Amino acid sequence: MRISCLVGIAGALALCTAARDAAATNAVVSPPNCNEAGFAAALATVDNSGGGTITFNCGVATITFTGYKQVAHAVAIDGGGSVTFDGGNSSAFFQVFASGSLVLKRLTLQHGEFNQSHALENFGFLRLDHVKMLDNASTAAPILNLGAMIAEWSTFAGNSNTGTTTNGHGGVILNDGGMATVRNSTFSGNAASTGGGAIYSTSVLEVWNTTFSGNSTTAPGSGGGAIYQTGNGTSSVSYATFADNTGQTFGGGVYSEEPSVLVVSRSVFSNNVNGNCDGGSKSLISDGYNVWSGATSCPFSNSGDGAGNPMLGALANNGGPTQTRLPGAGSAAINRVPHAQCVLAFDQRGSGRPGGANAACDSGAVEVGGAIDLIFADGFE
Template identity: 55%
Template sequence: MACWMACATTAQAADGVVTAGNCNEAGFQSVLATVDGSGGGRITFQCGTATIAFTHYKTIASAVVVDGGGTITFDGGDASPFFQVFFSAHATLRGLTLQHGRKGDVHALENFGTLRLDRVRVRDNVSDGPAVANDGILVVQASTFSGNRNTASGGDGGAISNRNGTLVVRASTFVGNVAARNGGAIHSASGTSVSNSTFTENEAVGGAAFYQEGSGESRIEHATVTGNDATFGGGVYNEGSASATLTISRSILAGNAGGNCDGVLVSAGYNLWSGATQCPFSQAGDGAGDPLLGALASNGGATQTMLPGGGSAAIDRVPASQCPIRVDQRGGSRPAGAGCDSGAVEAGAALDVVFQDGFEF
C-alpha cells in the first residue's frame, strides 16, 4: 500500500512541443517547466526555422532533452545566458544554436549535473567567463564552438572551462575562440578526453587550443591542432603538476604560433608536427613533416574539418593494428588505406550518409 501511494504521487515524465504561435521565450519556458517538473522528457519544436530571444537563463533539474532539429536558435542578445543544469539533471541539448549569450560573469551554459551537447553550435558568446563552465559531466559530440570570448582579466577557457568535472569531446570543431589568459578553446583543471576534433584560429596567452592544469588524467587523440596563437603553447600546454597528466597520440600539431607543444606532455605515439617548434615526443611514429592541410571546410559530417592533401605526412601514419578509433571526425571509416591517418580526418574515407545532415558551422 505504501509503495502504491508513493508511486501514485510521483510525477510522470512527459514530452512537450513548442507549437507555432508560441515560438518565443515564454512559450519555450512554459513547455520546459512542464517537462522538467514532470521528471523529464523530450522537447521538440513546430516552429520551422526560428530564433528565440532569451532574456534570462533557464534551469534544468531532471532528464530533459531539448531537440531543436537543426532549425532552432537561442539568442541571448548579448545580454542573457541560456541554461544552468542542476546536479540532479541528465540534460541533452541537440540540434540547436546558442549565440550572443552574455551577462557579466554568468556563463552562457553552466553545468553541475550531466549535460550532453549533440550537434550544437555555440557561437559568439562573450562574457567575463567561459561560454561553457563545467563542474559535472559534460559530453560534447559533433558540435562547433566558434567566436566565443572570455574577456575577464585572468579569464581561462574561451569556449569551455572544465573546472572540477569530467569532460569528453568527440568529433567537434573549435575555431576562433579567445581567452584573456589560458585555454583559448579549452581550459581543463580536471580529467578531459578529446578525440577526432579540430582546433584552429584560437587565441590565448597560454595553450590556445588546450591548456591543462590542476589534476586529472587528460588525453588528446586523433586531433588536428593548427593555426592557433598563444604566447606559449600555441597548440597545447600542460603545467605539469604532479597530479595532472596530458597524453597526446595520433594527432597533428602544426603551424601554431607560440609553439605546437609546451609544458609537461606525454606521447602515446604517431604524432606529427611542423613549423618552427618541435614537439618533445619520441614514441613510435612521432616526428616532423608537412600535413598539407586544406582550409577549414565542409567535407561531410556535422562539422567543418581540414583534409590532409595528397602527399601529406599524416596519411597512413598509424599502423592499422594501432587504430583503436575506427571512424574519423566526419564519421568516415578508418583505415582508408594501409594505415590510419594522424589527425581528425581520414583521407579517402567512405562516409556514412547518416552523418550528412547539413548542420555544419
C-alpha cells in the first residue's frame, strides 16, 4: 500500500491518502479542513486518480457547499453517520458524468437548491446508501437520474419541486430515461407541483419495501401524489405502503399512464386523496395481494386483492434505519400473502419476512412481528 499526504490550505497536515495501486486513491478529510475547500481537495485527489473512497475524521460536522462538485470516475463518500452536506439554500451537490460512479453513504444532504436544475444530477451510476435527503427545494426535481440509480435504506423528507410544466415533475426523483431502483426507504412530506410528489418516472423503475407517507402534488390538474409512471417499458412496485398521499386531481397514491406498464403487488394503500391508485387498464396491473382503504378503491382483482382497513399507525421509528407505518392488530394487511408467494426474505426495517416458519407474509413495507436486525437500529450501520 502506498501512503501519501496533502498539505491543507492552512499549512497543516490535513488530508492523507492511501492507495493500493495507482488507479485507486483514498482520502480522509480531517481538521482543520473539515470544510468545503478541504472536501473539494479530497474529491479532486480521489477522482483524478481514477477513483477511491473519501471518509471523514471531523466528528459531527456540517460542510456547506457554495457550488456543485463533478465526478468523472468511481468515487465513494462515507460520512460515517456524522457528516452533513448543506447547500445553504443556494447550491446543488453533485453532478455524475456518464463515465462516473458515485456512492454516497451514511450522509445527510440538506438545503440544496439550484434553480432550473437539480441538487443531484446523475448521467452515470449513483447509489444512495443510508442517506438522509432533507428539505431540498428547487424549481426542478432534487434528483435527476439519466443513468442507473439505487437508493436503499434512505430517508427523503420535506423536499419540494416548485417548477412549472415539465420542470415540476418529481418532488424527490425524476427518473428520466434511466433505470432507478428504490428499496428499504421512506419518502415523507415531499411535494411536486405538476406530478409525482415523490417520484416521477419516464423509464424503468423498481420499488420495494418502501413507505410513501404524506407526499403530494400541488398544481391544479396534477396527479401521482407518491409515484407518477409514464413513458415506455415495464416498472414494478412490491411490498410498498402508500398512506395519506395527495394527488391534486387524480392518483393520490400512484398513477400509471399508457403506454407504460406498472405492476403493483403485495402493497398497501390507505386514505390517499383523489384516488389510491389510478391508470389505464393496460398500464396499471396487479400481481396480487394488494389491500386498500379510504374513499377510492384500486382497480385490482388478482389473487388476494381487496378492500380492507390496514389500520396503519403514524409514521414512527418502528426499528431499522427508516421510519415506517406499522399495521395495528386486526390489520387487513397482516398475513395477506401466502407463504409460497412471500418472495422477499426481509421487510423495510431489515426484519425477517415472514415472521415465522411456514407463516404467511404481510402486505406493505412492514412485516409485523418479525425480528429486527439491531445493526440498523440507529439508521447508520
